Amino acid sequence: QKEVEQNSGPLSVPEGAIASLNCTYSDRVSQSFFWYRQYSGKSPELIMSIYSNGDKEDGRFTAQLNKASQYVSLLIRDSQPSDSATYLCAVDFRSLGRLYFGRGTQLTVWP
Amino acid sequence: EPEVTQTPSHQVTQMGQEVILRCVPISNHLYFYWYRQILGQKVEFLVSFYNNEISEKSEIFDDQFSVERPDGSNFTLKIRSTKLEDSAMYFCASPKRDNPTYEQYFGPGTRLTVT
Numbered sequence: 001q002k003e004v005e006q007n008s009g010p011l012s013v014p015e016g017a018i019a020s021l022n023c024t025y026s027d028r029v030s031q032s033f034f035w036y037r038q039y040s041g042k043s044p045e046l047i048m049s050i051y052s053n054g055d056k057e058d059g060r061f062t063a064q065l066n067k068a069s070q071y072v073s074l075l076i077r078d079s080q081p082s083d084s085a086t087y088l089c090a091v092d093f094r095s096l097g098r099l100y101f102g103r104g105t106q107l108t109v110w111p
Numbered sequence: 112e113p114e115v116t117q118t119p120s121h122q123v124t125q126m127g128q129e130v131i132l133r134c135v136p137i138s139n140h141l142y143f144y145w146y147r148q149i150l151g152q153k154v155e156f157l158v159s160f161y162n163n164e165i166s167e168k169s170e171i172f173d174d175q176f177s178v179e180r181p182d183g184s185n186f187t188l189k190i191r192s193t194k195l196e197d198s199a200m201y202f203c204a205s206p207k208r209d210n211p212t213y214e215q216y217f218g219p220g221t222r223l224t225v226t
Contacts, residue, residue, distance in 0.1 A: 020181055032212060043202050043217040044154060088154065097144060097211030099204075101154040 002026055002048070002093050006102035013109055019076040021105050023089030032092035033065060033072045037085045038104065044088055048074070079109040115205045115218035124193055132188045134203030134223045142211055143206040145178065145188050147171070149219075154202070159211070160186065191202045193225045 003026040013019045021035075032051055036044035049055045050063040050072065062075040072091075076083055086104040093100060116135045124130050136143040145157040158168040160178050175191045190197055200222050204215040 034214060036217075043200075043220045046214050046216060049214045062174050090154075092212070095212045096167065096205065097142060097159050097168075097215070098145075099146075099154075100156070101214065103153045 002091075004089055004091050004100050004102040006087075006089050006105050008105060010106040010108055013079050013107070015079060015081060015109055017079050017111050019034045019079045019083070019107055019109070021074040021076075021087050021089075021107070023072045023074075023102055024070055025072070025089075025093075025100075027091075027093045028067065028070055030067075030070075030091050030093045031068050031095045033063070034075045034090040034092075034099065035061075035063060035072075036063055036088040036090060036101075037083075038088055039085045044090075044095075047087075075109075079107075081109050081111055084108050113194040115203060115216050117201075117203055117221050119221060120219065121222045121224070123226065125224055126195055126225055127192050130223060132190075132201050132203075132223070132224055134186045134188070134218055135184055136186060136203060136205035136218075137207075137209075137216065138184070140205050140209045142206050143186055144202060144215060146217075147199045148202065148203045149196075150197040157188070157201075161211075177217050190223075191224075195225050198223055198225045 035047045047064045060077045064073045088104045089102040090099040141162045148154045159166045177189045200220045202220045204214040
């Protein structure tokens, strides 16, 4: 059974803080991992992809992958109220394009 | 970000009716995907389509669903006899490069309401 687990939250942080979002997945041999942001009533918007162990940085976002622990995280530095959304972790277990999504973590950044 | 478009944005239909949802993926791409999201639930994979054939389908994608490429650029998802539980957001997605290992970009979605 392929599972992607996320803390549903809600996670609430003040403006300017670091928000940390976590995700675990069930299959150790998984290769491709993605973070999406979804505003209420909108479609998922790609934030980052990560394929190798370690950190990947893009602006205020850093994705971290630890395949041995089957864990992927997203850090948002200098959080802004506009970052308030649901963050979805997605895993392509077999690198064939089929994405398995977690339930998402709702983030609120308060001014 | 490459653009994926979908029509209509909202479709209301009666139970038992057929609906057709349309998607225009990233230009010239042969891979595309359909997902759905029931309100308050996770995004779920329905089907992947490559070069005019289904490459994978989930257990959700039963006989009432079908996908087609009626012309060179448009793709459709047809639900033959809608049920109340088909009410959801339906998203199509296209990979960044025409290869299933790349990041997928989602269209804006079609909200299907079955009454």
